[in-house]
Amino acid sequence: KDKIKKCKPSGIILELIQGNGGTHQLDFEFVKGVRKLCDIYNITMIVDEIQTGFGRCGELFLCDLYGLIPDVIVFGKAIGNGFPLFGTISKPRYKFEVDDHSFTFTHFPVSMAAGLAYLRQVNKKLLNSVMKKAGYIVDRLTNLRNDYFCLGEIRGMGLFLGVDIIDKSGNPDIKLAEIIEKKMLKEKIIIGLSKCKGFGYNIKFKPMLNITYSQINYALDKFEKVLTELKCTRR
Ligand SMILES: Cc1ncc(COP(=O)(O)O)c(C=O)c1O
Structure with missing residues (x-):
């Protein structure tokens, strides 16, 4: 709490399981505590589901298993099942416009088709x-x-x-x-x-x-x- 008051962070990014960091998983209670602090101090909680999302952990998002509602979820990789594709989901107060995301493969139609096909399989x-x-x-x-x-x-x-x-x-x-x-x-x-x-x-x-x-x-x-x-x- 002291650190938050001193540094006034605007956001925090969490990987619930660190893919490249030794498959280390954040404790459920710890994450609950972070959510609480984010609510109290108006800090944007961003969860990186790039490796964990779209069924890899047994739920659509790992957040679901934590009973966690972040402010923003960033996702990628799995959704395209090999094709370059990523995206964000956010609460309505975070307004991302279509062209806020721009990179070499943005809006690649084959990736979009792959993503839709993959989503149909995740049941x-x-x-x-x-x-x-x-x-x-x-x-x-x-x-x-x-x-x-x-x-x-x-x-x-x-x-x-x-x-x-x-x-x-x-x-x-x-x-x-x-x-x-x-x-x-x-x-x-x-x-x-x-x-x-x-x-x-x-x-x-x-x-x-x-x-x-x-x-x-x-x-x-x-x-x-x-x-x-x-x-x-x-x-
Ligand atoms: C968990 C996680 N977050 C973010 C990234 C970064 O993705 P990109 O290289 O497309 O920016 C990666 C890439 O490996 C990742 O594994």
Whole structure:
């Protein structure tokens, strides 16, 4: 509160799960508290749903799972499903005009068509399946953790998951994570590492939402194979 009074911020931008920051998720109560402070001190609360939105976390927006109504939501990436597309949703008092957004691919009609097509697919059935598949992946990763010392904390929500790669002492191991990434690529599976400085030990599991169970098993079998080859077993 003291800092707010001193700095008088006009807005705050939050990522509820930090995609490039190690799949770290903000605590529900913390976010509630931020919302309260924003209301009291008239601070615009902007939530970045660029990575979390459009079903990735099992609801249309992750805000929905938090019971949170921000002042502005910024979204992108998922809505275009690979095509360049982004947008904002805001309370009526924030007036954005059409040309306030301008970038190279603005108003690209194929992206608009892709966005509409994607929205037609995001229904309750898909969202439920996201949560079920997420549970399945977390169970498999948890089992793998019993056998492989290099797997640490598993974090995330829905198909926005990450697992820490650790050394035998339990410390983050960026080097090992990078080796795993390269070996997985040789197995023709792309896994992402958190790219923010210092968080490169977090391997991200963010498959397409309509991934099948056999594809999940295929990828996790390869993951297990790579961990075995790297002699990461506990024995
Ligand atoms: C969560 C999040 N917010 C914002 C951005 C920035 O998007 P852009 O590069 O289109 O400005 C990214 C891009 O990676 C992102 O992942």
